Amino acid sequence: MREITYAQALKEAMCEEMVRDEDVFLMGEDVGLYGGAFGVSIGMFDQFGPERIRDTPISEAVIAGCAAGAAVTGMRPIAEIMFSDFTTIAMDQLVNQAAKMRYMFGGKAKVPMVLRTPEGSGTGAAAQHSQSLEAWFCHVPGLKVVAPSTPYDAKGLLKAAIRDDNPVLFFEQKLLYRKKGLVPDEGEEYVIPLGKADVKREGGDVTIVAYGRMLQVALDAAGELAQKGIEAEIVDPRTLYPLDADAIIRSVKKTTRAVIVHEACKTGGLGGEIAAIIAQSEAFFYLDAPITRVCGLDTPIPYCPELEKNVVPTVEGIVREVEQLMR
Amino acid sequence: MEITRDKLQEMYKKMLLTRKFEEKVAYFFSMGMVHGTTHLYVGEEATATGVCCALRKEDLITSTHRGHGHCISKGIDLKRMTAELLGKETGYCRGKGGSMHIADLSRGNLGANGVVGGGQPIAVGAALTTKMKKIDRIVACFFGDGASNEGSFHESLNLASVWKLPVLFVCENNLYGMSTPLKAHANVEDLSVRSMSYGIPGKRIDGNDAVAVYLETLKARKYVAKNGPMLLVCETYRYLGHSKSDANVYRTKEEINDWKTNRDAIKRMSAYLLENGFSSEEIESMDKDTTRQMEEAVEFAQNSPFPPLSSITEDVYA
Numbered sequence: 001m002r003e004i005t006y007a008q009a010l011k012e013a014m015c016e017e018m019v020r021d022e023d024v025f026l027m028g029e030d031v032g033l034y035g036g037a038f039g040v041s042i043g044m045f046d047q048f049g050p051e052r053i054r055d056t057p058i059s060e061a062v063i064a065g066c067a068a069g070a071a072v073t074g075m076r077p078i079a080e081i082m083f084s085d086f087t088t089i090a091m092d093q094l095v096n097q098a099a100k101m102r103y104m105f106g107g108k109a110k111v112p113m114v115l116r117t118p119e120g121s122g123t124g125a126a127a128q129h130s131q132s133l134e135a136w137f138c139h140v141p142g143l144k145v146v147a148p149s150t151p152y153d154a155k156g157l158l159k160a161a162i163r164d165d166n167p168v169l170f171f172e173q174k175l176l177y178r179k180k181g182l183v184p185d186e187g188e189e190y191v192i193p194l195g196k197a198d199v200k201r202e203g204g205d206v207t208i209v210a211y212g213r214m215l216q217v218a219l220d221a222a223g224e225l226a227q228k229g230i231e232a233e234i235v236d237p238r239t240l241y242p243l244d245a246d247a248i249i250r251s252v253k254k255t256t257r258a259v260i261v262h263e264a265c266k267t268g269g270l271g272g273e274i275a276a277i278i279a280q281s282e283a284f285f286y287l288d289a290p291i292t293r294v295c296g297l298d299t300p301i302p303y304c305p306e307l308e309k310n311v312v313p314t315v316e317g318i319v320r321e322v323e324q325l326m327r
Numbered sequence: 328m329e330i331t332r333d334k335l336q337e338m339y340k341k342m343l344l345t346r347k348f349e350e351k352v353a354y355f356f357s358m359g360m361v362h363g364t365t366h367l368y369v370g371e372e373a374t375a376t377g378v379c380c381a382l383r384k385e386d387l388i389t390s391t392h393r394g395h396g397h398c399i400s401k402g403i404d405l406k407r408m409t410a411e412l413l414g415k416e417t418g419y420c421r422g423k424g425g426s427m428h429i430a431d432l433s434r435g436n437l438g439a440n441g442v443v444g445g446g447q448p449i450a451v452g453a454a455l456t457t458k459m460k461k462i463d464r465i466v467a468c469f470f471g472d473g474a475s476n477e478g479s480f481h482e483s484l485n486l487a488s489v490w491k492l493p494v495l496f497v498c499e500n501n502l503y504g505m506s507t508p509l510k511a512h513a514n515v516e517d518l519s520v521r522s523m524s525y526g527i528p529g530k531r532i533d534g535n536d537a538v539a540v541y542l543e544t545l546k547a548r549k550y551v552a553k554n555g556p557m558l559l560v561c562e563t564y565r566y567l568g569h570s571k572s573d574a575n576v577y578r579t580k581e582e583i584n585d586w587k588t589n590r591d592a593i594k595r596m597s598a599y600l601l602e603n604g605f606s607s608e609e610i611e612s613m614d615k616d617t618t619r620q621m622e623e624a625v626e627f628a629q630n631s632p633f634p635p636l637s638s639i640t641e642d643v644y645a
Binding site for chain 1: 438
C-alpha cells in the first residue's frame, strides 16, 4: 500500500483507463496544460497529448452534450465541469439527452460517459461555487451518481464509472483533493463496483450514513462518541444512485438507530430519501428512535469563513444529535 | 449528369413518402388514434430529401421534433416508423419514444429530439467521434430558425469551429418558431450570416428546390469532410401548424396558399422530372408505389401489439 492524495487517485484512475482503452478521453475547461482547476489532470496532457486531453471553450452545455454525442457513437468520454454549480448550464444535455437516449430509443443506444465535477463548500468560493447538488441527479432515471469519500474509493469508483455503459455523474469533493489516503501499490489494479456501500467503521449503538466530505467528519464524531461509550457504525454509500439500501437496512437493524449526514442542504436532500427507505423497510420495526438527519442548512453558502463553517454539519453537531438519540 | 436518374427517382419517392406519411399521421390524429401530439413536415420535403440524399450511407444525422422527413429520407423502415407513432411494440423505439424520439442508429439517424436545439451538441459529439476514430463521414445536424437562437446553437457551432469537426449545420428556416415569425425572433433576415461569428462558411438556399438542395449539399459535404463545419440555411415553409393544437392564428391563409400553390416542393420536383427525361407514366407509377408502401406500413402498424407493461422498466440502464 502507498499514500496518495484524492486528486492523485483520480488521476491514476483516468490514466489507467486511458491506457487500457483508447476510446477513453478527457475533455473540459483547462484540463490540458493547466492540469485542471484543482490539479487533477496535471501531467496527463504530456502523457496522452491534445487529441485525448481536450481543452474546451467555456461552454458547459456542449461539454456535456458533446460527451453524450461522442458516447452514443462509440467513444467513452470523461467530461469535466469545473464546479458542480455549473452543471445547471448543462442540464438539458445531462437530463433530457444523455439520461434518456437509451430509454427513448427502445434500448438501442448506450451513453457510456462520465461527468466529473467538484462540489462542496469550505473554500470561501461562496454561493455559486460551493453547492452540493447530487440529489437532483439521483432524481433522474437513467443517470448514475457517485460520491467518493477517500482516495481508495475515488480511484476504484472512477475506474468503475468509466467502464460503466451508462452516464455517470461523478461528484468529487473540493476539500478532499489534497487529503491523503492509502491505495494499493502500482500494478495492483482494483475496481470498486458501483452500487455497493462500504462500512467504514463498525459499531453497535447507532448507524451513521455519511458520504463525501462528511464521511471523515462522521468518523471524527465517532471517535468522540466512543470516548463517551457510544459506538457508531459508519456506512458510506459511495454510490448514491443506485443506492445500496440493503447495506443501510442491515446496519440499522443491528444498531436500532439511524442518523444521515450530508453537506447538501436538508430539504430535498438524500437524507429524506434514505430515511424513507429505512422507514419502509424491515429496519423500521427495529428502530428505538426517530430517524435523524444532520444536514446543511437550507441557505446558500455564505462567504465569511465563520458563517461558511457553520452552514454544514460539524463534529460537535453530529455528536450532539447522536447523544440526544441515545437518551 | 450531376444528378443521376436513379437519384432523382429516389428523391421524388422519398418526398412523396414524406408527404403521404405526414398526411396519414394527420388523419390518424383526426381519428383519435395517436397519443400526444406531432409536428408535421408537410411542405418542407425538399430540404430533408435534398440533404439526406446527398449524404452517404455512413454519414450521421441528428434531427428535430419535426423529424419524420429526416427519418424517411435517411432511409428508415416505414413500417417500424408508423408502428412507433401508434405506440406499438414493433416500433423503432418499441413504443417507448413516440414521434419526437424516433432513431435508427444502424442507419446513422441519431434521433429526432423533443428539445429545440437538443441535437446540436450531440451532433458535435458524433463528429468528434468521427474525427478521433478517423472515419470518413460527416454529421448533418438539422434544426429550425427558432433553434438558431438557443444557447446550444452558439456553443455547438463555436466548439465545432474551434475543433474543426465535420458537422454540416442545416438550418430549416420555415419562417416561424412556434408562432413567432422570424422578424420577431431574430435581428437578421438572412440566418446564414450567423456563420460569420464562428469563422465558418454560411450559405442560404431555396429549401423548396430539392435538386438545388441536393447539389448544394454535395458541395457542402465535400467541404465539411475536409475542413470542418459550415452552416447551410434552407428557406422553406410548413403548411400545417407547429403541432396538432395549432390553429394558425399567427399567419394568413393567403400566405399558406401562396406557398402551396406557387412554391410547392413536390410540384416543382415533378415538373423537373418531366423536363428531364421522366414520363408522366413513370411519375404516376412512383405515386402508386409510394401509396402502396404507405398502406403496407399502416397495416403492419395497426396489426402490431402494444408493448407489455413489463417493458416500462426496461432499458433505463445498459
